[in-house]
Amino acid sequence: MAVKVSKLKRVEKVTLILFLLPTLYLLSFFVAPVASVLGGLLGFDWHLLNTPFYINLKPIGSPIEIRSFGPRLFIVIKGVNMGVILNSLINSIIVTLVSAVIGTAAALLIGLYDFPGRRLFAVLAALPLLVAPFVNTYVVKLLYGFNLQGNTLSYLLQHLGLKVTIGFTQLGGITLAQILAFYPIVYINVLAALGAIDASLIEQALNLGSRGFKLIRTIILPMIVPGILAGATLVYILSLEDVGAPIVFNYKNVISYQVYEFFQEFTSIGGVGASAALCLIMLLLALIPMAIIRKYLSLKYYARLSRGAPRPFKRLKLGKKGLIVAYLLVLPVLIAAAAPQIGIIVLAFSERWVGALPQGFTLRNFYFIFSKPGVFRGIVNSVTYLAFALPMIAILGFAAAYVVARIRVKGIGLLDLLSTAPLAVPGLVVAFGYFIFFHAIAQGTPLDPLVSPAVVLVLAYAARKMPFTVRSVYTGLLQTPRAMEEAAESLGATKGKVLRSIVLPLVWRSIIAGLLLSSIYVLSEVSVSVTIGALGGDIVDPNHAGPITYVIMRLIQAPSISGGAQPQAVAAAMAAILMALEALVLFVATSRLARRGQMLVSV
Amino acid sequence: MTQVIIRDLRKKLGKNEILKGINLEIRSGEFFAILGPSGSGKTTLLRLIAGFEVPDSGQILFDDKDVTYLRPDERGVAMVFQNWALWPHMTVYENVAYGLKIKKLPKEEIDKKVRWALELLGLEGMENRYPHQLSGGQQQRVALARALVVEPKVLLLDEPLSNLDARLRLKLRGEIRKLQKELGITAIYVTHDQEEALAIADRLALLRNGRIEESGTPEEIYQNPKKLFTAIFIGKTSYAKGVVEEVDGDKAKVRVGENLVESVAHGVNKGEEAIVVFKADMCKLTPKQGRTAIRGRVTVPMYMGAFVEVRMVPLGYKKELTFYIPEQEVPPPGSEITVYLPVKAVHSYPVEEGVIEEEEEE
Ligand SMILES: Nc1ncnc2c1ncn2[C@@H]1O[C@H](COP(=O)(O)OP(=O)(O)O)[C@@H](O)[C@H]1O
Ligand SMILES: [Mg+2]
Numbered sequence: 001m002a003v004k005v006s007k008l009k010r011v012e013k014v015t016l017i018l019f020l021l022p023t024l025y026l027l028s029f030f031v032a033p034v035a036s037v038l039g040g041l042l043g044f045d046w047h048l049l050n051t052p053f054y055i056n057l058k059p060i061g062s063p064i065e066i067r068s069f070g071p072r073l074f075i076v077i078k079g080v081n082m083g084v085i086l087n088s089l090i091n092s093i094i095v096t097l098v099s100a101v102i103g104t105a106a107a108l109l110i111g112l113y114d115f116p117g118r119r120l121f122a123v124l125a126a127l128p129l130l131v132a133p134f135v136n137t138y139v140v141k142l143l144y145g146f147n148l149q150g151n152t153l154s155y156l157l158q159h160l161g162l163k164v165t166i167g168f169t170q171l172g173g174i175t176l177a178q179i180l181a182f183y184p185i186v187y188i189n190v191l192a193a194l195g196a197i198d199a200s201l202i203e204q205a206l207n208l209g210s211r212g213f214k215l216i217r218t219i220i221l222p223m224i225v226p227g228i229l230a231g232a233t234l235v236y237i238l239s240l241e242d243v244g245a246p247i248v249f250n251y252k253n254v255i256s257y258q259v260y261e262f263f264q265e266f267t268s269i270g271g272v273g274a275s276a277a278l279c280l281i282m283l284l285l286a287l288i289p290m291a292i293i294r295k296y297l298s299l300k301y302y303a304r305l306s307r308g309a310p311r312p313f314k315r316l317k318l319g320k321k322g323l324i325v326a327y328l329l330v331l332p333v334l335i336a337a338a339a340p341q342i343g344i345i346v347l348a349f350s351e352r353w354v355g356a357l358p359q360g361f362t363l364r365n366f367y368f369i370f371s372k373p374g375v376f377r378g379i380v381n382s383v384t385y386l387a388f389a390l391p392m393i394a395i396l397g398f399a400a401a402y403v404v405a406r407i408r409v410k411g412i413g414l415l416d417l418l419s420t421a422p423l424a425v426p427g428l429v430v431a432f433g434y435f436i437f438f439h440a441i442a443q444g445t446p447l448d449p450l451v452s453p454a455v456v457l458v459l460a461y462a463a464r465k466m467p468f469t470v471r472s473v474y475t476g477l478l479q480t481p482r483a484m485e486e487a488a489e490s491l492g493a494t495k496g497k498v499l500r501s502i503v504l505p506l507v508w509r510s511i512i513a514g515l516l517l518s519s520i521y522v523l524s525e526v527s528v529s530v531t532i533g534a535l536g537g538d539i540v541d542p543n544h545a546g547p548i549t550y551v552i553m554r555l556i557q558a559p560s561i562s563g564g565a566q567p568q569a570v571a572a573a574m575a576a577i578l579m580a581l582e583a584l585v586l587f588v589a590t591s592r593l594a595r596r597g598q599m600l601v602s603v
Numbered sequence: 604m605t606q607v608i609i610r611d612l613r614k615k616l617g618k619n620e621i622l623k624g625i626n627l628e629i630r631s632g633e634f635f636a637i638l639g640p641s642g643s644g645k646t647t648l649l650r651l652i653a654g655f656e657v658p659d660s661g662q663i664l665f666d667d668k669d670v671t672y673l674r675p676d677e678r679g680v681a682m683v684f685q686n687w688a689l690w691p692h693m694t695v696y697e698n699v700a701y702g703l704k705i706k707k708l709p710k711e712e713i714d715k716k717v718r719w720a721l722e723l724l725g726l727e728g729m730e731n732r733y734p735h736q737l738s739g740g741q742q743q744r745v746a747l748a749r750a751l752v753v754e755p756k757v758l759l760l761d762e763p764l765s766n767l768d769a770r771l772r773l774k775l776r777g778e779i780r781k782l783q784k785e786l787g788i789t790a791i792y793v794t795h796d797q798e799e800a801l802a803i804a805d806r807l808a809l810l811r812n813g814r815i816e817e818s819g820t821p822e823e824i825y826q827n828p829k830k831l832f833t834a835i836f837i838g839k840t841s842y843a844k845g846v847v848e849e850v851d852g853d854k855a856k857v858r859v860g861e862n863l864v865e866s867v868a869h870g871v872n873k874g875e876e877a878i879v880v881f882k883a884d885m886c887k888l889t890p891k892q893g894r895t896a897i898r899g900r901v902t903v904p905m906y907m908g909a910f911v912e913v914r915m916v917p918l919g920y921k922k923e924l925t926f927y928i929p930e931q932e933v934p935p936p937g938s939e940i941t942v943y944l945p946v947k948a949v950h951s952y953p954v955e956e957g958v959i960e961e962e963e964e965e
Binding site for chain 1: 653654674675676678679680682684685686688690701702705749750753759
């Protein structure tokens with residue numbers, strides 16, 4: 001017994017605080033809200049979900065309709081409609097599979113081979129990583145959507161002499177938009193996995209005469225499977241929780257839209273109970289694959305990847321056949337996926353773009369951002385929320401990373417899990433949980449989102465976007481030998497002193513890199529922003545509480561704006577600024593962590 | 604000056620018991636080496652003494668004070684790490700001054716002591732350099748200066764020279780010992796290099812699989828190893844398996860193939876199998892009173908300059924033995940020779956599981 005006490009005495013107060021801060025925060029402001037989704041289920045009759053609206057095993061109509069009007073061929077891809085739940089699941093599975101294939105192929109081509117134009121390929125593949133919520137899908141709709149005024153793709157086909165109109169709509173449109181936006185997440189994860197392969201492994205295989213497809217199939221693929229799985233799982237979750245594409249395509253028969261709608265009227269078809277039930281289903285659908293490949297999403301695996309190989313391999317020469325595949329097969333896909341990002345910039349400088357082609361050049365859209373009070377308010381709000389969330393992320397994220405990296409006590413695994421879990425939980429579930437939780441325990445106080453969304457938004461941002469900082473700091477700590485700290489301790493330094501004089505000076509770059517990443521993901525956060533953020537009034541109110549993404553969404557939905565600008569173009573101008581910021585941050589943050597030509601797995 | 608007493612120290616890491624009841628008494632002002640092969644638990648033991656880990660059971664005493672559960676900063680030890688752990692964001696001066704600043708000494712005193720330590724280790728003029736601007740040997744000296752300047756009760760060194768080249772290792776180990784004696788600090792030095800341990804220590808202990816196998820002065824350990832493991836591990840040795848034919852006081856005659864080898868006996872019994880360990884660099888090709896003989900057929904002879912390395916198979920025996928013979932003439936392969944060793948350079952031990960490499964057991 002005496003021994004036990006003396007062992008406890010060894011634990012420094014500082015260490016205990018470092019452990020308790022993030023643990024208590026995440027338990028109370030992440031786990032508890034998410035768990036309170038269950039509270040919303042009280043008295044819910046699950047039979048209500050047993051209707052064709054939610055699950056429909058006998059869909060009518062064909063997913064792809066082909067009709068001819070005179071000489072013109074119309075191909076309309078609208079996907080199936082098998083009810084809200086199955087639609088979400090089917091869509092996510094298709095998006096995940098297609099993204100995995102495209103992302104892996106692109107990564108193998110760009111990461112493994114050298115060929116003329118490789119850099120262009122790399123830039124195109126990375127472009128969609130600059131997230132521009134809502135606007136991105138809006139441009140996808142202009143480019144490829146089914147539109148009576150025609151879309152850009154069909155316009156181009158017509159000029160190539162093909163009398164065909166191709167258009168994506170409904171679930172088909174969502175699927176397309178998500179694939180184009182999300183496949184780079186697989187791409188970048190696989191690229192990172194490739195970067196962790198040591199040169200000797202590939203040289204050995206080459207020596208033994210393995211090359212081309214055989215080399216890829218027998219040597220490379222087995223080593224990048226974790227990267228593919230990690231990327232694909234993230235895509236799956238992002239697809240499941242994405243509410244931007246359904247809103248823009250105005251397609252309500254998916255889970256995310258249904259949950260989103262709850263916040264419009266505080267009732268949806270089926271009431272609170274149905275929304276809670278859908279949240280729970282979405283959560284389970286997200287957590288199951290996550291649980292299976294948990295190892296590859298852990299801090300340890302991430303840190304190993306971002307360290308890269310001790311000796312990276314030299315890229316292989318791409319043969320003639322490979323070149324043909326690269327240019328005829330891969331390049332068109334990369335262009336098609338990068339086009340929306342480029343389209344956003346075009347739209348931002350256009351007077352009008354509703355049909356196949358944009359019209360007129362203008363800077364007016366940018367002017368509107370600053371001159372329309374309700375629009376500008378979004379920027380002010382976002383920056384304010386960020387200013388409060390960042391210090392929290394810095395302290396909590398550092399504490400969590402330090403404890404997980406350095407303290408070896410049973411139960412630390414819980415914090416490892418807790419601090420990365422927000423990546424796995426769909427944002428809408430978090431938003432819904434926050435609403436239920438705070439509205440229940442703090443009704444009428446500033447914590448009640450109906451009273452003031454601001455506090456809840458800051459709390460939610462800090463919890464959801466902390467993992468990026470935790471991962472970055474954790475990686476930095478693993479690269480700093482523990483003996484550096486022990487040397488100081490043995491010279492008489494207390495834990496607090498060691499943290500200040502040794503640890504912080506050695507890992508501050510990782511902290512900054514992590515905070516930069518967390519920042520751009522706070523600024524581009526959608527789920528909580530457009531739900532809780534909407535509770536403070538619409539953007540016509542110059543004092544609304546919505547952040548940037550909420551304003552962008554409202555602009556995309558708006559029919560017109562006073563002063564004559566196309567609201568979607570103003571949204572594009574905001575998105576363009578956001579993307580520029582993201583590009584800058586990704587560049588700064590990864591150039592440090594990417595010493596060996598290694599890309600940071602940043603999503 | 605501090606005496607270190609370790610009582611029945613046990614430590615598990617993960618599922619494995621790394622230290623299985625360590626007992627040691629390290630005298631005040633002594634240079635004590637802990638010698639053992641890689642993985643034997645040396646670093647773990649040192650980390651327990653430093654306070655980076657706590658034992659599962661057992662006690663660590665500094666003089667009469669129980670420090671078992673004290674935190675590292677409360678113990679008054681200083682540790683020199685295998686990779687030196689210099690802080691890359693601090694200059695040499697700042698690295699060395701760190702421990703004194705922690706103690707909140709007045710500025711002038713810090714300065715005086717740092718200069719003293721830097722001078723002691725021949726680092727004058729390097730004050731403003733950063734660790735990456737130093738050679739390996741210089742970094743090692745800074746690590747040492749940083750530990751010494753705080754005048755620790757106990758100085759712990761974990762293979763501090765293993766990252767340096769052979770020449771520098773030799774030079775620095777002499778310097779470390781000299782400093783320790785001058786300052787009168789109790790030092791515990793961990794190494795896997797038996798020659799280094801013998802050269803540097805007042806006394807040493809052999810660690811094997813988390814247990815202390817044997818301890819004593821370098822002379823005792825080298826000249827009269829009490830355990831088979833020690834006998835094989837220390838010095839340049841060869842060994843063979845045989846059957847004891849005769850035990851006479853502390854001497855035993857062991858049959859190895861056709862040879863009957865005289866040896867110093869360590870608990871062997873007549874009629875039983877035994878391992879005979881030869882100090883392979885103490886042999887000659889000429890007979891003399893008090894020498895025992897082994898005759899065998901040469902397989903691989905190699906000229907090594909000061910001596911000849913001869914591999915030979917003793918007559919009637921199945922394994923090769925290696926001897927180092929101070930001759931300039933290389934015996935041709937296939938020839939038969941007889942090597943002679945002083946009996947005190949041949950020791951026999953009962954066969955012990957797990958000490959001899961497996962391939963030789965069959
Ligand atoms: N954190 C740990 N968890 C589990 N086993 C460990 C850990 N650290 C060391 N070991 C094991 O303990 C044994 C002794 O390690 P160590 O004390 O470092 O030996 P040495 O310093 O003598 O080489 C080794 O077998 C090693 O694999
Ligand atoms: Mg060691």
